[in-house]
Amino acid sequence: MSPRGRFVALFAADVISVLGTRVSMLAIPWLVLVTTGSPAKMGLVAGAEMLPYVVSGVVAAPLADRFGLRRTTIVTDVGSALAMAGIAAAPQLEFGALLVLVAIAGALRGLGDRVKHVMLRPLAEAAGIQVLRVTTAYEGFSRTAMLVGGSIGGLLIYWFGAPGAIWLDAATFALCAVIVATVVPAADPAAAPPDKADREPYLVALRGGFRALWADPLLPSMIAMLFVLNLFNQALVAVFIPLWVEETTHTPAALGLVFGTFAAGAVLGSIVFTVLAPKLRMYQVFMIGAALAGAPRVLVLGVSHELVLVCSVTFVSGLAMSAVNPVIGAMLYERIPPNVQTRAFGVCTAITFTGVPIGGVLGGLAVAGFGLTPAILVGGSLCLAATTVLWLWSRSVAGTARSAQQPAEEAVEAQPS
Numbered sequence: 001m002s003p004r005g006r007f008v009a010l011f012a013a014d015v016i017s018v019l020g021t022r023v024s025m026l027a028i029p030w031l032v033l034v035t036t037g038s039p040a041k042m043g044l045v046a047g048a049e050m051l052p053y054v055v056s057g058v059v060a061a062p063l064a065d066r067f068g069l070r071r072t073t074i075v076t077d078v079g080s081a082l083a084m085a086g087i088a089a090a091p092q093l094e095f096g097a098l099l100v101l102v103a104i105a106g107a108l109r110g111l112g113d114r115v116k117h118v119m120l121r122p123l124a125e126a127a128g129i130q131v132l133r134v135t136t137a138y139e140g141f142s143r144t145a146m147l148v149g150g151s152i153g154g155l156l157i158y159w160f161g162a163p164g165a166i167w168l169d170a171a172t173f174a175l176c177a178v179i180v181a182t183v184v185p186a187a188d189p190a191a192a193p194p195d196k197a198d199r200e201p202y203l204v205a206l207r208g209g210f211r212a213l214w215a216d217p218l219l220p221s222m223i224a225m226l227f228v229l230n231l232f233n234q235a236l237v238a239v240f241i242p243l244w245v246e247e248t249t250h251t252p253a254a255l256g257l258v259f260g261t262f263a264a265g266a267v268l269g270s271i272v273f274t275v276l277a278p279k280l281r282m283y284q285v286f287m288i289g290a291a292l293a294g295a296p297r298v299l300v301l302g303v304s305h306e307l308v309l310v311c312s313v314t315f316v317s318g319l320a321m322s323a324v325n326p327v328i329g330a331m332l333y334e335r336i337p338p339n340v341q342t343r344a345f346g347v348c349t350a351i352t353f354t355g356v357p358i359g360g361v362l363g364g365l366a367v368a369g370f371g372l373t374p375a376i377l378v379g380g381s382l383c384l385a386a387t388t389v390l391w392l393w394s395r396s397v398a399g400t401a402r403s404a405q406q407p408a409e410e411a412v413e414a415q416p417s
Contacts, residue, residue: 003126009183013176014116019145020172026153027165048099052107054353057346060111062205069115076112077177084170088163118341121333132277135329140270209343221394222328225290231355232383235363248305261311265318286327291387292320299380
């Protein structure tokens, strides 16, 4: 298979995995609801999947480097397929055992997702594809898969029941394992494990991911910005938007419309950004996109009850958000040494995803303490302040980095040839 064909195959495997995961995100809680009738247990299942997902991307990343990226991808996909198959095969499974299987699947997915992202870069370079185009296209396809996956998941649950939908998720992971085993050569340097003599002790390797991120002058401010966006976005999605819809429109259709316009904006923005990305300055685009994707989307709920206005601002925020994840993905590829990318990606994901559970809790407490509209206005104002401070910090850091780089470049130019 040609280098471009191998890249497309791995890219497709990753997107298929996202689609299957989206289906299971609906099917497993639904299975719990119809078998136990407990909304609380639905929440526990979601938490049992998310926490191991975040943690494994950090603590298991050094083991993935030691074991080899190709092997790790195949093992995690096969393990995820078996865990999903176990859930689907025994829908009346005792709840504690179900939590264990869900947690195993979440941990395997967390590590497998990080490894697949790292493996995309060498295959893209071998195929002559720009990294920024790869991250932009991946963001667009992933968002489309998430958008379509919700609808497909609902239909599959309706047609085949929750166990049938979960069987499909298991099949997607098995397919991913087959694709990687088939198209990624075992001799690929990026997929092979290091020699025993080159292996670092576990704790040294774990610290390497943190050091690689904090040593860079630009990445820490970008990671902090993503943490802020995830925190306020979760408060928005989990608390503010549902309560605003209930209070102003009284119809669940509006909820789908608000979420759908954001996703549509993100998908359209990904298509446009894929074309324009090579002509843009990545770091500035990231900060501007983050600023537009955060506070305006929150504040509009506090100043207007007009669904058209809210959807319009939400659509623009989706357009802006389409530039955020691809840019930081490309900069991680370009600025982090390949031998520590698995660990650095895991650390980045863990830090930024920490904002998700915090945001949901703080959003609920704010509404309980202040009421919906004041909570939205306070949250939007805090989001605006945080993104503004981080943008100013980024300008200062970027200027310092350029000042430090310029004398070195002048010194090189001054050397006699």
